[in-house]
Amino acid sequence: MAVLADIEQLELAVELLHRKARISIVHQQTGVSRSRLRALYREIHGHGAPSGQIQMIGGVAIQSRTQQVHARFFAALYERYGGPAVSRQLDIRAVIAAHDLYESMVPQGPQLDFNGAWVIARDLRVGTSELRTCTSCELRYLVASASRLAPTCPFCVLHARRGGRGEPRLVLPAGLAAPWADAQVPALPAPSDEDEDEDEDR
Numbered sequence: 001m002a003v004l005a006d007i008e009q010l011e012l013a014v015e016l017l018h019r020k021a022r023i024s025i026v027h028q029q030t031g032v033s034r035s036r037l038r039a040l041y042r043e044i045h046g047h048g049a050p051s052g053q054i055q056m057i058g059g060v061a062i063q064s065r066t067q068q069v070h071a072r073f074f075a076a077l078y079e080r081y082g083g084p085a086v087s088r089q090l091d092i093r094a095v096i097a098a099h100d101l102y103e104s105m106v107p108q109g110p111q112l113d114f115n116g117a118w119v120i121a122r123d124l125r126v127g128t129s130e131l132r133t134c135t136s137c138e139l140r141y142l143v144a145s146a147s148r149l150a151p152t153c154p155f156c157v158l159h160a161r162r163g164g165r166g167e168p169r170l171v172l173p174a175g176l177a178a179p180w181a182d183a184q185v186p187a188l189p190a191p192s193d194e195d196e197d198e199d200e201d202r
Helices: 002-018 023-030 036-047 065-087 090-104 113-127 153-159 195-202
Strands: 129-133 140-144
Touching: 002 023, 002 129, 023 036, 023 129, 036 129, 065 090, 065 113, 065 129, 065 140, 090 129, 140 195
Parallel strands: none
Antiparallel strands: 129 140
């Protein structure tokens, strides 16, 4: 059984490395030695793994409302895959599934890489980030304790900033609704210079 467990952990490590997860993350999730992980990374990608520490607090990386929307989109998918237990433990399989689906559903290109997704999942577990429900549009949004943004709904901010009226929500076609058949999520906004310039005031 120990041999089978080792094989499963190695397979998981390869899955994570294919997604360019940091060596420290893969080591923490699998227990595979760092030296072996570095060798695997080089074999998979043809170059060495990047150096540097992962973010201690994920909210620091959320610098704009558009980034907050993308972070929230992943967090909502992760919560759907992982269930209520994501506030108590990090479910790496749910992180993989949620980030894969997030990437497939962002036509203009994702703004959240796998490492950022893992940090969000970690912060949801330790309580430095949380999903709240907006009382105006009734959509869930992500609030991170270390973010420079006000803890308000990014959908309402972006919707109002662009002259929108009514509730900023979009009902997904049934074929795209899995794994949350009744989910209502807004279209992810494309980043703009205006978003970056005005976010500090919101």
